[in-house]
Amino acid sequence: MLKNAFYAQSGGVTAVINASACGVIETARAHSDKIGTVFAGKNGIIGALKEELIDTSLESSETIAALKHTPGGAFGSCRYKLKSLQDNRAEYERLIEVFKAHNIGYFFYNGGGDSADTCLKVSELSQSMGYPIHAVHIPKTVDNDLPITDNCPGFGSVAKYIAIATMEASLDIVSMCASSTKIFILETMGRHAGWIAAAGGLAGKTSEEPPHIILFPEVAFNEEAFLDKVDTSVKQCGYCVIVASEGARYANGDFLADSGATDVFGHKQLGGLAPTLAELIKSKLGYKHHWAVADYLQRSARHIASAVDVEQAYAVGKAAVEFALAGKNSVMPAITRLPGPEYAWHITEAPLNQVANVEKFMPREFISDDGFGITQAARDYLEPLIAGESYPPYRNGLPSYTRIVGQLVAPKTQRSFDVN
Amino acid sequence: MLKNAFYAQSGGVTAVINASACGVIETARAHSDKIGTVFAGKNGIIGALKEELIDTSLESSETIAALKHTPGGAFGSCRYKLKSLQDNRAEYERLIEVFKAHNIGYFFYNGGGDSADTCLKVSELSQSMGYPIHAVHIPKTVDNDLPITDNCPGFGSVAKYIAIATMEASLDIVSMCASSTKIFILETMGRHAGWIAAAGGLAGKTSEEPPHIILFPEVAFNEEAFLDKVDTSVKQCGYCVIVASEGARYANGDFLADSGATDVFGHKQLGGLAPTLAELIKSKLGYKHHWAVADYLQRSARHIASAVDVEQAYAVGKAAVEFALAGKNSVMPAITRLPGPEYAWHITEAPLNQVANVEKFMPREFISDDGFGITQAARDYLEPLIAGESYPPYRNGLPSYTRIVGQLVAPKTQRSFDVN
Numbered sequence: 001m002l003k004n005a006f007y008a009q010s011g012g013v014t015a016v017i018n019a020s021a022c023g024v025i026e027t028a029r030a031h032s033d034k035i036g037t038v039f040a041g042k043n044g045i046i047g048a049l050k051e052e053l054i055d056t057s058l059e060s061s062e063t064i065a066a067l068k069h070t071p072g073g074a075f076g077s078c079r080y081k082l083k084s085l086q087d088n089r090a091e092y093e094r095l096i097e098v099f100k101a102h103n104i105g106y107f108f109y110n111g112g113g114d115s116a117d118t119c120l121k122v123s124e125l126s127q128s129m130g131y132p133i134h135a136v137h138i139p140k141t142v143d144n145d146l147p148i149t150d151n152c153p154g155f156g157s158v159a160k161y162i163a164i165a166t167m168e169a170s171l172d173i174v175s176m177c178a179s180s181t182k183i184f185i186l187e188t189m190g191r192h193a194g195w196i197a198a199a200g201g202l203a204g205k206t207s208e209e210p211p212h213i214i215l216f217p218e219v220a221f222n223e224e225a226f227l228d229k230v231d232t233s234v235k236q237c238g239y240c241v242i243v244a245s246e247g248a249r250y251a252n253g254d255f256l257a258d259s260g261a262t263d264v265f266g267h268k269q270l271g272g273l274a275p276t277l278a279e280l281i282k283s284k285l286g287y288k289h290h291w292a293v294a295d296y297l298q299r300s301a302r303h304i305a306s307a308v309d310v311e312q313a314y315a316v317g318k319a320a321v322e323f324a325l326a327g328k329n330s331v332m333p334a335i336t337r338l339p340g341p342e343y344a345w346h347i348t349e350a351p352l353n354q355v356a357n358v359e360k361f362m363p364r365e366f367i368s369d370d371g372f373g374i375t376q377a378a379r380d381y382l383e384p385l386i387a388g389e390s391y392p393p394y395r396n397g398l399p400s401y402t403r404i405v406g407q408l409v410a411p412k413t414q415r416s417f418d419v420n
Numbered sequence: 421m422l423k424n425a426f427y428a429q430s431g432g433v434t435a436v437i438n439a440s441a442c443g444v445i446e447t448a449r450a451h452s453d454k455i456g457t458v459f460a461g462k463n464g465i466i467g468a469l470k471e472e473l474i475d476t477s478l479e480s481s482e483t484i485a486a487l488k489h490t491p492g493g494a495f496g497s498c499r500y501k502l503k504s505l506q507d508n509r510a511e512y513e514r515l516i517e518v519f520k521a522h523n524i525g526y527f528f529y530n531g532g533g534d535s536a537d538t539c540l541k542v543s544e545l546s547q548s549m550g551y552p553i554h555a556v557h558i559p560k561t562v563d564n565d566l567p568i569t570d571n572c573p574g575f576g577s578v579a580k581y582i583a584i585a586t587m588e589a590s591l592d593i594v595s596m597c598a599s600s601t602k603i604f605i606l607e608t609m610g611r612h613a614g615w616i617a618a619a620g621g622l623a624g625k626t627s628e629e630p631p632h633i634i635l636f637p638e639v640a641f642n643e644e645a646f647l648d649k650v651d652t653s654v655k656q657c658g659y660c661v662i663v664a665s666e667g668a669r670y671a672n673g674d675f676l677a678d679s680g681a682t683d684v685f686g687h688k689q690l691g692g693l694a695p696t697l698a699e700l701i702k703s704k705l706g707y708k709h710h711w712a713v714a715d716y717l718q719r720s721a722r723h724i725a726s727a728v729d730v731e732q733a734y735a736v737g738k739a740a741v742e743f744a745l746a747g748k749n750s751v752m753p754a755i756t757r758l759p760g761p762e763y764a765w766h767i768t769e770a771p772l773n774q775v776a777n778v779e780k781f782m783p784r785e786f787i788s789d790d791g792f793g794i795t796q797a798a799r800d801y802l803e804p805l806i807a808g809e810s811y812p813p814y815r816n817g818l819p820s821y822t823r824i825v826g827q828l829v830a831p832k833t834q835r836s837f838d839v840n
Binding site: 012013043070072073076079164168169173202203290293302303304306386388389394396398 | 591596
């Protein structure tokens with residue numbers, strides 16, 4: 001009897017995580033002689049713990065194909081991190097119990113560093129419990145912070161969004177800076193790593209062109225140097241565009257956004273990094289400002305996804321199934337950049353024990369000497385990742401995004417399991 | 421000797437105001453037997469007052485054509501409002517002086533209600549000063565608040581952006597609401613009129629679908645009803661998506677964003693409407709939230725402009741020149757919707773004295789009974805305006821937006837003029 005597969009989405013969703021799901025399901029369907037049904041966890045790994053398994057075989061081939069152009073997590077996701085084996089072995093045993101009950105021999109976990117760790121542990125424990133499961137991690141994170149893989153699916157699209165948003169907003173502010181707003185701040189995601197903010201740097205090619213300042217979590221915030229650079233930009237260019245990573249922080253590690261910054265009245269500033277920076281500039285330099293916080297818009301912007309990103313997201317899903325069918329275990333399909341002047345990549349195999357719990361930050365050589373910009377090396381790295389436009393189909397002026405039926409299979413384990 | 425033309429961009433720029441500029445310049449060039457050079461005001465009307473006139477004849481036809489897909493105000497804009505004739509007749513006389521010096525017989529002013537008023541006054545004063553100028557106003561405002569015209573160029577694209585952003589962010593939050601964030605707030609532009617926020621309503625077709633709540637400036641904010649609706653949405657749907665116009669206000673007219681709302685610590689809340697609402701929901705209902713402030717991103721998002729909007733923006737620019745050449749004066753090309761089941765429109769002529777200083781708000785029949793949504797009448801009005809995608813060309817993953825040369829003509833009036 002063919003082994004079935006389990007697929008789950010983990011952590012914050014992206015514009016292209018469903019493209020990976022599409023890659024998994026279409027590839028499994030293409031190998032129906034070797035692999036049975038793909039069950040998807042409803043709301044991620046919680047769906048496995050609660051035995052809420054979506055039967056993807058009931059989804060039409062049109063729906064599965066449309067996942068490739070649909071943002072968000074079609075099967076639901078969660079930030080549930082399994083505890084360590086020592087602290088909660090019962091959770092891992094529950095996973096194996098559910099997998100066994102549904103004859104699941106393949107575990108595809110689509111997420112970031114935490115899920116790579118879970119994936120690894122499931123594989124190890126399943127061996128020791130005598131029900132070996134092929135566990136393959138599928139990389140996904142807008143933060144681009146996974147090791148080994150050259151980049152993470154999800155990042156290219158958010159990078160493209162931020163680069164375009166920076167470029168467009170800059171054209172707006174430059175139109176009116178002579179007599180009006182002189183400061184524009186765009187707050188981006190990236191709590192620990194500055195990859196997303198760095199992408200804003202692609203909007204301009206020279207130091208005169210916007211953005212004039214990028215704030216990275218990797219560079220300690222220096223208020224004096226920052227204000228000086230803002231002032232210089234306004235005096236030289238007439239305006240200043242700032243792309244700021246939400247993770248911008250002081251040397252002591254405190255985030256600017258919640259470090260107790262106060263407004264001119266001595267009140268604690270609430271509401272995020274962008275208004276904090278805006279208030280700082282206004283109070284110290286007096287410039288009129290505007291700010292935007294893209295928040296979920298940036299990671300759900302499938303309407304302007306990077307074609308390279310969509311292709312890679314699909315490819316890692318496809319490769320995950322091929323790896324599993326080839327008997328591989330505890331691995332992750334990684335995107336490897338090939339040498340040469342033209343961007344080219346292929347999928348390689350990364351051992352999960354080298355992926356789990358490792359965060360990849362912006363290398364210092366990607367950040368300009370003054371800490372406020374990106375270098376040519378960063379451009380060379382980033383530019384290919386935002387290449388190409390992969391537009392979704394439209395109907396009546398809006399993207400035709402799909403929804404799954406989401407039918408659950410009947411539970412078989414005869415017990416419920418509390419997820420805390 | 422052929423009369424020259426003067427064109428200026430006024431007020432907040434849009435994704436398609438340059439398409440109107442393109443319409444003006446290309447149409448003038450097509451009638452080079454009847455109209456001379458088009459001079460453009462550098463930074464709007466200030467450019468006329470300071471005699472900083474951009475010679476558009478030095479821009480290549482490729483550059484002018486590319487304006488059609490370039491956001492922002494290519495010639496620069498300003499929020500400078502001419503005072504009344506009584507208060508500062510000198511400003512109007514200066515305009516006529518500059519126009520006369522450069523043999524300008526046509527004045528095309530591309531903006532909102534204020535600029536329509538200026539346009540009218542220039543026409544009137546030029547008559548009385550014995551140097552009659554054909555003044556034609558070209559409608560532009562993302563706020564969609566001009567009268568007579570069925571809609572304003574610039575609005576359709578921001579409406580499309582907000583509808584898509586709402587749809588995409590909703591797919592994001594629904595993916596994770598079971599175990600994580602339950603509230604998403606998108607703050608939109610619209611200080612006085614709720615047209616832009618209303619467009620967010622196009623993202624969902626039924627009351628169950630997001631957005632669950634829209635806040636309009638036209639409807640007094642009722643905190644109790646709002647919190648009740650938020651709570652109901654979360655309990656029924658699992659989450660709540662809110663699209664809030666920056667102009668949302670209390671019954672007494674105070675804006676929520678700066679009405680002295682305080683956080684749970686009793687501190688004055690800074691940073692705009694979205695964080696104010698987020699804090700309110702968190703403190704009263706305890707739900708985890710995310711919020712986005714699109715700010716300039718929404719009105720500069722040429723990458724996802726409405727094809728109908730681009731076409732209409734070009735058409736009003738073209739019609740303005742045709743009106744002027746037909747001897748019309750003190751008029752504005754208006755977009756008139758034709759009756760029938762299929763959306764169709766044509767350009768008609770609106771007298772400026774009926775346009776100037778009149779604001780068009782959302783009619784009550786466009787807003788649902790509970791004040792938190794849009795009606796079918798609103799959908800019927802809005803949907804055609806976001807139809808079609810007018811993608812800009814791309815290079816290396818980024819839109820190929822153009823920049824003008826911007827060469828100024830030599831001044832002729834032999835005097836400077838102070839603009840305050």
